[in-house]
Amino acid sequence: xNKIMNNALPHFRAWVRKHTLKFIxxxxxxxxxxxxLWPKIHVIIPVGNVGILFxxxxxxxxxxxxxxxGIRLKTPWDSVTQYDxxxxxxxxxxxxxxxxxxKSKLTVSYQFKVYEENIPMLHKYVxxxxxxxxxxxxxxxxxxxxxxxxxxxxxxxxxxAAVQSAIRQxxxxxxxxxxxxxxxxxxxxxxxxxxxxxxxxxxxxxxxxISKKMVESAKAASYPYILDAERGEATRKEIExxxxxxxxxxxxxxxxxxxxxxRGIEATQKLAESSNSKMVLxxxxxxxxxxxxxxxxxxxxxxxxxxx
Numbered sequence: 507x508n509k510i511m512n513n514a515l516p517h518f519r520a521w522v523r524k525h526t527l528k529f530i531x532x533x534x535x536x537x538x539x540x541x542x543l544w545p546k547i548h549v550i551i552p553v554g555n556v557g558i559l560f561x562x563x564x565x566x567x568x569x570x571x572x573x574x575x576g577i578r579l580k581t582p583w584d585s586v587t588q589y590d591x592x593x594x595x596x597x598x599x600x601x602x603x604x605x606x607x608x609k610s611k612l613t614v615s616y617q618f619k620v621y622e623e624n625i626p627m628l629h630k631y632v633x634x635x636x637x638x639x640x641x642x643x644x645x646x647x648x649x650x651x652x653x654x655x656x657x658x659x660x661x662x663x664x665x666x667a668a669v670q671s672a673i674r675q676x677x678x679x680x681x682x683x684x685x686x687x688x689x690x691x692x693x694x695x696x697x698x699x700x701x702x703x704x705x706x707x708x709x710x711x712x713x714x715x716i717s718k719k720m721v722e723s724a725k726a727a728s729y730p731y732i733l734d735a736e737r738g739e740a741t742r743k744e745i746e747x748x749x750x751x752x753x754x755x756x757x758x759x760x761x762x763x764x765x766x767x768x769r770g771i772e773a774t775q776k777l778a779e780s781s782n783s784k785m786v787l788x789x790x791x792x793x794x795x796x797x798x799x800x801x802x803x804x805x806x807x808x809x810x811x812x813x814x
Contacts, residue, residue, distance in 0.1 A: 546582035557586040567630040608658040617699040628695045648676035670701040
């Protein structure tokens with residue numbers, strides 16, 4: 507065995523020396539080709555996405571292969587279209603008409619998700635623009651159909667969750683009826699996960715009328731409180747007047763003419779004892795009470811007409 511190995515080894519070394527350059531050139535060629543073609547022979551599928559192969563040489567869209575996340579190899583002439591498999595959300599504003607012919611705008615947020623196992627059929631028969639082609643039109647049609655059955659009062663005051671659920675179910679059914687591959691019935695390609703109303707608005711004239719109605723309603727609701735307050739104030743004044751009347755009834759018997767005259771004389775006497783200058787005027791008749799004007803030094807009285 508050793509003799510055979512010793513005899514073969516020189517031949518192998520000679521063969522390597524003879525073909526080394528050729529081997530290096532071949533490796534260099536394949537390495538260069540791989541570097542040049544690398545962008546064409548691989549694709550990176552991010553998290554939450556899948557890839558659908560289109561093979562122009564082997565029959566078009568591959569309905570049986572779904573490329574998962576990560577680096578995936580392919581032939582240079584094949585193309586890969588990526589689809590988001592997570593729950594997606596879109597917002598659309600819809601012009602609606604209620605049962606009583608009131609025009610308004612409704613902003614709807616909808617969530618949807620594609621069925622991963624059916625994405626090849628979605629790609630082949632609908633394409634990557636499936637949202638604008640089928641999903642959004644189905645949402646708009648379902649919103650108009652559901653709201654159109656309700657009056658303007660009921661559309662946004664009834665059970666909103668029930669209305670949203672009806673729109674979601676109607677959208678799902680519309681998508682099923684709109685997207686179906688040849689020979690396949692009731693295939694589920696896209697599922698509507700949820701519907702939410704974000705905002706709604708009426709024409710300016712209607713909004714002004716609603717605002718005025720709310721203001722008048724608030725005023726009408728405040729009237730009972732205002733009337734209660736006025737009744738309370740009237741009762742207070744009535745009680746106050748009754749108290750004044752009783753007070754006058756009590757003191758009236760003691761207010762005789764002699765008593766009032768005596769109180770006037772007493773007040774005049776006290777003022778006369780004061781050191782301040784003053785003027786005392788007596789009324790005419792025996793029952794006239796004195797009128798006292800004080801501080802005459804500081805406020806002199808002059809009569810321009812008489813010169814006094």
